[in-house]
Amino acid sequence: MTTYVALLRGINVGGHKKVPMAALRELLTELGHGDVRTLLQSGNAVFTSAEKNRAKLVAGLEQALADRFGFEVRCIVLDTAELRAVADRNPFPPGSFEPSKLVVIFLTGPVDPGKLSGLDPEAYLPDEFHPGEREIYVHCPNGLGTSKLMPALGKVRLGVEGTARNWNTVTKLLAMMEN
Structure with missing residues:
Protein backbone atom coordinates (compact mmCIF):
# COMPACT_ATOMS: atom_id res chain seq x y z
CA MET A 1 0.00 0.00 0.00
CA THR A 2 1.16 3.50 -0.82
CA THR A 3 0.21 6.58 1.17
CA TYR A 4 -0.97 9.48 -0.98
CA VAL A 5 -2.25 13.00 -0.49
CA ALA A 6 -4.88 14.38 -2.85
CA LEU A 7 -4.98 18.16 -3.16
CA LEU A 8 -8.30 19.24 -4.64
CA ARG A 9 -8.24 22.50 -6.56
CA GLY A 10 -10.78 25.28 -6.09
CA ILE A 11 -13.34 23.65 -3.82
CA ASN A 12 -15.20 25.25 -0.90
CA VAL A 13 -14.06 28.76 -1.91
CA GLY A 14 -16.64 31.50 -1.51
CA GLY A 15 -19.52 29.03 -1.37
CA HIS A 16 -18.68 27.53 -4.76
CA LYS A 17 -17.93 23.90 -5.60
CA LYS A 18 -18.88 22.61 -2.18
CA VAL A 19 -17.35 19.29 -1.23
CA PRO A 20 -17.92 18.40 2.42
CA MET A 21 -14.91 16.60 3.89
CA ALA A 22 -17.09 13.80 5.27
CA ALA A 23 -18.39 13.20 1.74
CA LEU A 24 -14.83 13.26 0.36
CA ARG A 25 -13.73 10.67 2.94
CA GLU A 26 -16.75 8.51 2.06
CA LEU A 27 -16.01 8.81 -1.67
CA LEU A 28 -12.36 7.81 -1.26
CA THR A 29 -13.40 4.84 0.87
CA GLU A 30 -15.96 3.77 -1.75
CA LEU A 31 -13.18 3.90 -4.36
CA GLY A 32 -11.35 1.26 -2.32
CA HIS A 33 -8.79 3.46 -0.61
CA GLY A 34 -7.95 3.00 3.06
CA ASP A 35 -7.00 5.00 6.15
CA VAL A 36 -8.75 8.07 4.69
CA ARG A 37 -8.25 11.32 6.59
CA THR A 38 -8.85 14.95 5.64
CA LEU A 39 -7.33 18.21 6.80
CA LEU A 40 -9.21 21.52 6.84
CA GLN A 41 -12.09 22.23 4.46
CA SER A 42 -9.97 23.08 1.43
CA GLY A 43 -9.70 19.62 -0.10
CA ASN A 44 -6.74 17.85 1.47
CA ALA A 45 -7.09 14.09 1.81
CA VAL A 46 -4.51 11.56 2.94
CA PHE A 47 -5.22 7.91 2.13
CA THR A 48 -3.61 4.59 1.28
CA SER A 49 -4.08 2.75 -1.97
CA ALA A 50 -2.84 -0.34 -3.75
CA GLU A 51 -3.05 1.60 -7.04
CA LYS A 52 0.43 2.33 -8.40
CA ASN A 53 -0.64 3.99 -11.66
CA ARG A 54 -0.84 7.67 -10.72
CA ALA A 55 -2.69 8.74 -13.88
CA LYS A 56 -5.33 6.07 -13.26
CA LEU A 57 -5.63 7.11 -9.61
CA VAL A 58 -6.09 10.81 -10.48
CA ALA A 59 -8.51 10.10 -13.34
CA GLY A 60 -10.63 7.83 -11.14
CA LEU A 61 -10.79 10.39 -8.36
CA GLU A 62 -11.63 13.27 -10.70
CA GLN A 63 -14.35 11.22 -12.42
CA ALA A 64 -15.83 10.12 -9.10
CA LEU A 65 -15.90 13.72 -7.86
CA ALA A 66 -17.63 14.88 -11.05
CA ASP A 67 -20.16 12.05 -10.83
CA ARG A 68 -20.90 12.66 -7.13
CA PHE A 69 -20.92 16.48 -7.02
CA GLY A 70 -21.78 17.47 -10.59
CA PHE A 71 -18.72 19.60 -11.34
CA GLU A 72 -15.12 19.06 -12.35
CA VAL A 73 -12.40 19.17 -9.72
CA ARG A 74 -8.73 18.95 -10.68
CA CYS A 75 -6.65 16.87 -8.27
CA ILE A 76 -2.95 16.73 -7.66
CA VAL A 77 -1.86 13.50 -6.02
CA LEU A 78 1.53 12.98 -4.41
CA ASP A 79 3.00 10.10 -2.48
CA THR A 80 4.88 10.53 0.80
CA ALA A 81 8.33 10.68 -0.83
CA GLU A 82 7.16 13.36 -3.26
CA LEU A 83 5.66 15.56 -0.54
CA ARG A 84 8.79 15.05 1.59
CA ALA A 85 10.92 16.17 -1.41
CA VAL A 86 8.78 19.32 -1.80
Missing part, protein backbone atom coordinates in the same frame (compact mmCIF):
# COMPACT_ATOMS: atom_id res chain seq x y z
CA ALA A 87 9.34 20.11 1.89
CA ASP A 88 13.06 19.42 1.60
CA ARG A 89 13.41 21.67 -1.49
CA ASN A 90 11.93 24.67 0.34
CA PRO A 91 14.41 27.44 -0.51
CA PHE A 92 13.52 29.49 2.57
CA PRO A 93 15.57 28.53 5.65
CA PRO A 94 13.61 27.36 8.69
CA GLY A 95 12.86 30.24 11.02
CA SER A 96 13.16 32.84 8.25
CA PHE A 97 9.41 32.99 7.52
CA GLU A 98 6.02 32.75 9.15
CA PRO A 99 4.48 29.45 7.98
CA SER A 100 1.15 31.12 7.14
CA LYS A 101 2.95 33.53 4.78
CA LEU A 102 4.76 30.90 2.74
CA VAL A 103 2.72 29.18 0.05
CA VAL A 104 3.56 26.23 -2.12
CA ILE A 105 1.76 26.17 -5.46
CA PHE A 106 1.57 22.49 -6.43
CA LEU A 107 1.47 22.00 -10.21
CA THR A 108 0.17 19.23 -12.45
CA GLY A 109 3.46 19.20 -14.36
CA PRO A 110 7.02 20.48 -14.32
CA VAL A 111 7.78 24.18 -13.94
CA ASP A 112 8.98 25.83 -17.15
CA PRO A 113 11.26 28.63 -15.84
CA GLY A 114 10.92 30.39 -19.18
CA LYS A 115 7.24 30.99 -18.51
CA LEU A 116 8.17 32.85 -15.30
CA SER A 117 10.88 34.95 -16.96
CA GLY A 118 8.43 37.81 -17.61
CA LEU A 119 8.02 38.40 -13.87
CA ASP A 120 10.59 40.86 -12.56
CA PRO A 121 11.30 39.70 -8.99
CA GLU A 122 12.38 43.21 -7.96
CA ALA A 123 8.94 44.59 -8.85
CA TYR A 124 7.25 42.45 -6.19
CA LEU A 125 9.59 42.85 -3.22
CA PRO A 126 9.40 42.05 -0.37
CA ASP A 127 7.46 39.11 -1.85
CA GLU A 128 9.61 36.40 -3.41
CA PHE A 129 9.08 33.30 -5.50
CA HIS A 130 11.29 30.35 -6.34
CA PRO A 131 10.33 27.65 -8.83
CA GLY A 132 10.89 24.06 -7.79
CA GLU A 133 10.34 20.94 -9.87
CA ARG A 134 6.52 20.71 -9.91
CA GLU A 135 5.92 23.51 -7.43
CA ILE A 136 6.51 27.20 -6.88
CA TYR A 137 7.40 28.53 -3.44
CA VAL A 138 5.97 31.99 -2.72
CA HIS A 139 6.85 34.01 0.37
CA CYS A 140 4.68 37.06 1.14
CA PRO A 141 6.02 38.51 4.42
CA ASN A 142 3.30 41.18 4.58
CA GLY A 143 0.53 38.64 4.01
CA LEU A 144 -1.11 36.96 1.06
CA GLY A 145 -4.07 39.33 1.02
CA THR A 146 -1.94 42.35 0.17
CA SER A 147 0.48 40.57 -2.15
CA LYS A 148 0.86 41.83 -5.71
CA LEU A 149 2.92 38.78 -6.58
CA MET A 150 0.18 36.18 -6.03
CA PRO A 151 -2.21 37.76 -8.58
CA ALA A 152 0.69 38.23 -11.01
CA LEU A 153 1.60 34.53 -10.74
CA GLY A 154 -2.06 33.69 -11.33
CA LYS A 155 -1.92 35.50 -14.67
CA VAL A 156 1.18 33.67 -15.91
CA ARG A 157 0.30 31.04 -18.48
CA LEU A 158 2.32 28.13 -17.11
CA GLY A 159 0.68 25.51 -19.30
CA VAL A 160 -0.14 23.47 -16.18
CA GLU A 161 -2.72 23.81 -13.44
CA GLY A 162 -1.94 24.40 -9.80
CA THR A 163 -3.33 24.60 -6.32
CA ALA A 164 -1.77 26.44 -3.39
CA ARG A 165 -1.30 25.39 0.23
CA ASN A 166 0.41 27.37 2.97
CA TRP A 167 3.40 25.93 4.77
CA ASN A 168 1.36 25.04 7.87
CA THR A 169 -0.86 22.83 5.72
CA VAL A 170 2.09 21.28 3.85
CA THR A 171 3.83 20.27 7.07
CA LYS A 172 0.64 18.97 8.70
CA LEU A 173 -0.14 16.83 5.64
CA LEU A 174 3.40 15.49 5.61
CA ALA A 175 3.13 14.59 9.31
CA MET A 176 -0.15 12.78 8.62
CA MET A 177 1.48 10.82 5.81
CA GLU A 178 4.64 9.91 7.71
CA ASN A 179 2.88 8.77 10.91
Whole structure:
Protein backbone atom coordinates (compact mmCIF):
# COMPACT_ATOMS: atom_id res chain seq x y z
CA MET A 1 0.00 0.00 0.00
CA THR A 2 1.16 3.50 -0.82
CA THR A 3 0.21 6.58 1.17
CA TYR A 4 -0.97 9.48 -0.98
CA VAL A 5 -2.25 13.00 -0.49
CA ALA A 6 -4.88 14.38 -2.85
CA LEU A 7 -4.98 18.16 -3.16
CA LEU A 8 -8.30 19.24 -4.64
CA ARG A 9 -8.24 22.50 -6.56
CA GLY A 10 -10.78 25.28 -6.09
CA ILE A 11 -13.34 23.65 -3.82
CA ASN A 12 -15.20 25.25 -0.90
CA VAL A 13 -14.06 28.76 -1.91
CA GLY A 14 -16.64 31.50 -1.51
CA GLY A 15 -19.52 29.03 -1.37
CA HIS A 16 -18.68 27.53 -4.76
CA LYS A 17 -17.93 23.90 -5.60
CA LYS A 18 -18.88 22.61 -2.18
CA VAL A 19 -17.35 19.29 -1.23
CA PRO A 20 -17.92 18.40 2.42
CA MET A 21 -14.91 16.60 3.89
CA ALA A 22 -17.09 13.80 5.27
CA ALA A 23 -18.39 13.20 1.74
CA LEU A 24 -14.83 13.26 0.36
CA ARG A 25 -13.73 10.67 2.94
CA GLU A 26 -16.75 8.51 2.06
CA LEU A 27 -16.01 8.81 -1.67
CA LEU A 28 -12.36 7.81 -1.26
CA THR A 29 -13.40 4.84 0.87
CA GLU A 30 -15.96 3.77 -1.75
CA LEU A 31 -13.18 3.90 -4.36
CA GLY A 32 -11.35 1.26 -2.32
CA HIS A 33 -8.79 3.46 -0.61
CA GLY A 34 -7.95 3.00 3.06
CA ASP A 35 -7.00 5.00 6.15
CA VAL A 36 -8.75 8.07 4.69
CA ARG A 37 -8.25 11.32 6.59
CA THR A 38 -8.85 14.95 5.64
CA LEU A 39 -7.33 18.21 6.80
CA LEU A 40 -9.21 21.52 6.84
CA GLN A 41 -12.09 22.23 4.46
CA SER A 42 -9.97 23.08 1.43
CA GLY A 43 -9.70 19.62 -0.10
CA ASN A 44 -6.74 17.85 1.47
CA ALA A 45 -7.09 14.09 1.81
CA VAL A 46 -4.51 11.56 2.94
CA PHE A 47 -5.22 7.91 2.13
CA THR A 48 -3.61 4.59 1.28
CA SER A 49 -4.08 2.75 -1.97
CA ALA A 50 -2.84 -0.34 -3.75
CA GLU A 51 -3.05 1.60 -7.04
CA LYS A 52 0.43 2.33 -8.40
CA ASN A 53 -0.64 3.99 -11.66
CA ARG A 54 -0.84 7.67 -10.72
CA ALA A 55 -2.69 8.74 -13.88
CA LYS A 56 -5.33 6.07 -13.26
CA LEU A 57 -5.63 7.11 -9.61
CA VAL A 58 -6.09 10.81 -10.48
CA ALA A 59 -8.51 10.10 -13.34
CA GLY A 60 -10.63 7.83 -11.14
CA LEU A 61 -10.79 10.39 -8.36
CA GLU A 62 -11.63 13.27 -10.70
CA GLN A 63 -14.35 11.22 -12.42
CA ALA A 64 -15.83 10.12 -9.10
CA LEU A 65 -15.90 13.72 -7.86
CA ALA A 66 -17.63 14.88 -11.05
CA ASP A 67 -20.16 12.05 -10.83
CA ARG A 68 -20.90 12.66 -7.13
CA PHE A 69 -20.92 16.48 -7.02
CA GLY A 70 -21.78 17.47 -10.59
CA PHE A 71 -18.72 19.60 -11.34
CA GLU A 72 -15.12 19.06 -12.35
CA VAL A 73 -12.40 19.17 -9.72
CA ARG A 74 -8.73 18.95 -10.68
CA CYS A 75 -6.65 16.87 -8.27
CA ILE A 76 -2.95 16.73 -7.66
CA VAL A 77 -1.86 13.50 -6.02
CA LEU A 78 1.53 12.98 -4.41
CA ASP A 79 3.00 10.10 -2.48
CA THR A 80 4.88 10.53 0.80
CA ALA A 81 8.33 10.68 -0.83
CA GLU A 82 7.16 13.36 -3.26
CA LEU A 83 5.66 15.56 -0.54
CA ARG A 84 8.79 15.05 1.59
CA ALA A 85 10.92 16.17 -1.41
CA VAL A 86 8.78 19.32 -1.80
CA ALA A 87 9.34 20.11 1.89
CA ASP A 88 13.06 19.42 1.60
CA ARG A 89 13.41 21.67 -1.49
CA ASN A 90 11.93 24.67 0.34
CA PRO A 91 14.41 27.44 -0.51
CA PHE A 92 13.52 29.49 2.57
CA PRO A 93 15.57 28.53 5.65
CA PRO A 94 13.61 27.36 8.69
CA GLY A 95 12.86 30.24 11.02
CA SER A 96 13.16 32.84 8.25
CA PHE A 97 9.41 32.99 7.52
CA GLU A 98 6.02 32.75 9.15
CA PRO A 99 4.48 29.45 7.98
CA SER A 100 1.15 31.12 7.14
CA LYS A 101 2.95 33.53 4.78
CA LEU A 102 4.76 30.90 2.74
CA VAL A 103 2.72 29.18 0.05
CA VAL A 104 3.56 26.23 -2.12
CA ILE A 105 1.76 26.17 -5.46
CA PHE A 106 1.57 22.49 -6.43
CA LEU A 107 1.47 22.00 -10.21
CA THR A 108 0.17 19.23 -12.45
CA GLY A 109 3.46 19.20 -14.36
CA PRO A 110 7.02 20.48 -14.32
CA VAL A 111 7.78 24.18 -13.94
CA ASP A 112 8.98 25.83 -17.15
CA PRO A 113 11.26 28.63 -15.84
CA GLY A 114 10.92 30.39 -19.18
CA LYS A 115 7.24 30.99 -18.51
CA LEU A 116 8.17 32.85 -15.30
CA SER A 117 10.88 34.95 -16.96
CA GLY A 118 8.43 37.81 -17.61
CA LEU A 119 8.02 38.40 -13.87
CA ASP A 120 10.59 40.86 -12.56
CA PRO A 121 11.30 39.70 -8.99
CA GLU A 122 12.38 43.21 -7.96
CA ALA A 123 8.94 44.59 -8.85
CA TYR A 124 7.25 42.45 -6.19
CA LEU A 125 9.59 42.85 -3.22
CA PRO A 126 9.40 42.05 -0.37
CA ASP A 127 7.46 39.11 -1.85
CA GLU A 128 9.61 36.40 -3.41
CA PHE A 129 9.08 33.30 -5.50
CA HIS A 130 11.29 30.35 -6.34
CA PRO A 131 10.33 27.65 -8.83
CA GLY A 132 10.89 24.06 -7.79
CA GLU A 133 10.34 20.94 -9.87
CA ARG A 134 6.52 20.71 -9.91
CA GLU A 135 5.92 23.51 -7.43
CA ILE A 136 6.51 27.20 -6.88
CA TYR A 137 7.40 28.53 -3.44
CA VAL A 138 5.97 31.99 -2.72
CA HIS A 139 6.85 34.01 0.37
CA CYS A 140 4.68 37.06 1.14
CA PRO A 141 6.02 38.51 4.42
CA ASN A 142 3.30 41.18 4.58
CA GLY A 143 0.53 38.64 4.01
CA LEU A 144 -1.11 36.96 1.06
CA GLY A 145 -4.07 39.33 1.02
CA THR A 146 -1.94 42.35 0.17
CA SER A 147 0.48 40.57 -2.15
CA LYS A 148 0.86 41.83 -5.71
CA LEU A 149 2.92 38.78 -6.58
CA MET A 150 0.18 36.18 -6.03
CA PRO A 151 -2.21 37.76 -8.58
CA ALA A 152 0.69 38.23 -11.01
CA LEU A 153 1.60 34.53 -10.74
CA GLY A 154 -2.06 33.69 -11.33
CA LYS A 155 -1.92 35.50 -14.67
CA VAL A 156 1.18 33.67 -15.91
CA ARG A 157 0.30 31.04 -18.48
CA LEU A 158 2.32 28.13 -17.11
CA GLY A 159 0.68 25.51 -19.30
CA VAL A 160 -0.14 23.47 -16.18
CA GLU A 161 -2.72 23.81 -13.44
CA GLY A 162 -1.94 24.40 -9.80
CA THR A 163 -3.33 24.60 -6.32
CA ALA A 164 -1.77 26.44 -3.39
CA ARG A 165 -1.30 25.39 0.23
CA ASN A 166 0.41 27.37 2.97
CA TRP A 167 3.40 25.93 4.77
CA ASN A 168 1.36 25.04 7.87
CA THR A 169 -0.86 22.83 5.72
CA VAL A 170 2.09 21.28 3.85
CA THR A 171 3.83 20.27 7.07
CA LYS A 172 0.64 18.97 8.70
CA LEU A 173 -0.14 16.83 5.64
CA LEU A 174 3.40 15.49 5.61
CA ALA A 175 3.13 14.59 9.31
CA MET A 176 -0.15 12.78 8.62
CA MET A 177 1.48 10.82 5.81
CA GLU A 178 4.64 9.91 7.71
CA ASN A 179 2.88 8.77 10.91
